[in-house]
Amino acid sequence: MEGTHQGKEDLAAANRKFWNDHGREVFKQQWVLDMSKKVSDALSNSVQWMGVRGRSEGSAPVKLLDYACGYGMVSSTLLGQFDIIRGIDISEASVASYNELAQKSGVPVEKMHAVQGSIPPPLDNTLLTTEEFFDFDLIAISMALHHIEDQAGVLSGLYERLRSGGVLVVIDLAPETHSHNHAQDSECGDHDDYHTQHKARVRHTISRHGGYGIEDMRDLLYKAGFVPESFDYQLYPNTSPHASNIPDHGTCKNFSTKPFFIAKSAKE
Ligand SMILES: C[S@@+](CC[C@H](N)C(=O)[O-])C[C@H]1O[C@@H](n2cnc3c(N)ncnc32)[C@H](O)[C@@H]1O
DSSP states (O other): OTTSHHHHHHHHHHHHHHHHHHHHHHHHSHHHHHHHHHHHHHHHTTHHHHTOOOOOTTSOOOEEEEETOTTTHHHHHHGGGOSEEEEEESOHHHHHHHHHHHHHTTOOTTTEEEEEOOSSOOTTOOGGGSGGGSOEEEEEEESOGGGOSSHHHHHHHHHHTEEEEEEEEEEEEOOOOOOOOHHHHGGGHHHHHHHHHHHHHHGGGOSOOSOOOHHHHHHHHHHTTOOGGGOEEEEEOOSOTTGGGOEETTEESSOOOOOEEEEEEEOO
């Protein structure tokens, strides 16, 4: 299936359906909230590292595209750094959650809103060909690349939407180091069961298992057209896998999160 037109369509359709049917419930799971919090903290601490120009009066609005935006974790984290934020997601339910969050947070729709779609856009999606969806200072794709079939194709589609000097940031899972303590894991049976069930349920929406190492990302971004010199990769290993596995009345209060990375590359 990999690389074929049919394969791309199938995986995109499977994701649209899965996130439409189950997204709201998945985004509320405690381990997803824990993971989102870690990614959000890492992003907040990486604003300087990303190197996005600051907002200033008289200069062009600073623009963020949150691709595969889900309910908007990236956009809400970076809200203060941008004048205009647009989200794109293949799932209508994800887009609705994103726009609800923006509205509840009192952010004007002109500043922040999401639309249903994908990159490269299908021929009938004329909205994504308008100026509004180009010339971004930063494009972020968080925890979604592993759901995409033609990863280099999507990344090069995002490259085209950056302004010159703009930066793409990819956040995704990093390879696991397999240093699990099974004795403690067994205390967390409920979570293991949940995770096994969750993995089985999402398997058909995933194109890549096992995470992306530094060389995988360097290669992908190079193939998508980014200048190799601008590449950087920050690893956030799961430094305390056991501390969060402390049983609380027979169940695990917190589920240990997975290792992830933030990679960046700039457009010349
Ligand atoms: C795990 S969620 C991540 C959401 C968000 N970026 C975050 O970090 O919280 C994956 C999201 O990717 C979206 N998605 C999956 N495949 C996509 C595609 N080909 N194009 C756009 N969005 C896609 C799903 O609908 C879902 O909202």
